[in-house]
Amino acid sequence: MPISTVIAPGELRELTQKWRKEGKKLAFVPTMGALHAGHISLVEEARKRADIVIVSIFVNPMQFGPNEDFGSYPRMLVQDIARLEASHVDVLFAPNAADMYPEGFQTVVSNSEMSDILCGRFRPGHFSGVLTVVNKLFNLVQPNYAIFGKKDYQQFTLISKMVKDLCMDLEVIGHPTLRESDGLAMSSRNLRLSPQEREEAAQIHRAMQSVAAVHKKGEVDREKLEHQFQDELAKVPGFRFEYAEIREQGTLNAFGKTIDKPAVILVAAHLGSVRLIDNLEFG
Ligand code: AMP
Numbered sequence: 482m483p484i485s486t487v488i489a490p491g492e493l494r495e496l497t498q499k500w501r502k503e504g505k506k507l508a509f510v511p512t513m514g515a516l517h518a519g520h521i522s523l524v525e526e527a528r529k530r531a532d533i534v535i536v537s538i539f540v541n542p543m544q545f546g547p548n549e550d551f552g553s554y555p556r557m558l559v560q561d562i563a564r565l566e567a568s569h570v571d572v573l574f575a576p577n578a579a580d581m582y583p584e585g586f587q588t589v590v591s592n593s594e595m596s597d598i599l600c601g602r603f604r605p606g607h608f609s610g611v612l613t614v615v616n617k618l619f620n621l622v623q624p625n626y627a628i629f630g631k632k633d634y635q636q637f638t639l640i641s642k643m644v645k646d647l648c649m650d651l652e653v654i655g656h657p658t659l660r661e662s663d664g665l666a667m668s669s670r671n672l673r674l675s676p677q678e679r680e681e682a683a684q685i686h687r688a689m690q691s692v693a694a695v696h697k698k699g700e701v702d703r704e705k706l707e708h709q710f711q712d713e714l715a716k717v718p719g720f721r722f723e724y725a726e727i728r729e730q731g732t733l734n735a736f737g738k739t740i741d742k743p744a745v746i747l748v749a750a751h752l753g754s755v756r757l758i759d760n761l762e763f764g
Contacts, residue, residue: 484566486573490581490621493574497535497622506531509624511615514538515555515669516564519659523628524568526656530626536565537574537618539581544610550756555669574621581617589613590647592639595733599635599747600758603723611636612643624651632658632666634747634760638733658759660686666759678752681717685759688713689746692727693763701740703727710746723749723756730762740764 487493508531510523527534545551565573589609596608629637641653659667664686692710710725728735730743747760
């Protein structure tokens with residue numbers, strides 16, 4: 482059946498209200514489009530949990546800085562619609578920026594602790610943009626479940642915290658990262674890597690795996706493990722690091738000298754003009 486595409490926020494609200502009145506469970510997958518198998522794995526998770534699956538595609542201007550890739554972010558709505566149809570999504574919400582941020586828009590959602598670390602340190606305002614748009618989307622859809630990828634670990638953690646802190650009535654589900662056969666995390670931005678960069682990019686996952694392996698053998702010194710990771714990637718000429726840090730799973734609290742709780746290594750690096758992020762839970 483052809484997927485129905487809704488552009489007007491009011492129309493989406495009417496649809497989801499009707500489904501809720503009928504007693505249907507709703508699962509929601511927010512995206513920025515240029516869909517790949519990672520996104521579709523979230524859709525499949527949504528389908529397992531609910532009667533109705535709603536996907537949004539919105540390249541949210543509020544979460545891009547002035548020198549970031551808002552203009553060049555891949556947009557391919559026709560292919561995306563075909564993929565969503567093949568995955569039996571019930572409705573695609575693809576709003577316009579003017580409808581999401583009408584003139585006079587003033588209210589934002591922010592987190593006082595976790596938005597300035599890791600990606601937030603390099604992308605000021607980014608997570609306010611994310612939390613604000615996700616909050617708006619949640620209010621329009623009012624889903625029972627919202628599915629997010631752990632690929633964007635900090636985003637997933639911040640959204641889970643927002644839902645808890647603001648007593649929102651839905652469950653946030655974190656879904657594992659889908660990877661290419663060489664370990665590179667699937668990402669819409671991979672489309673912009675040159676063939677050589679694409680090959681080099683797989684080193685990120687290899688270096689994270691070797692950190693996890695060395696930790697498993699007994700190394701608990703945080704700095705040593707972080708340096709091991711950085712040294713391994715420094716061998717690849719194209720990489721320019723933003724950060725590579727080991728933090729506590731779930732809270733993203735910093736470790737002192739010793740890794741004594743379940744951990745996650747998080748990395749952001751530029752390869753050519755493309756900014757890649759990835760992470761791996763271990764311990
Ligand atoms: P994006 O379109 O990049 O905003 O991503 C939309 C959702 O898909 C987010 O929850 C991402 O974390 C998730 N996602 C992106 N890449 C992957 C991946 N490789 N595996 C699983 N989920 C992903």
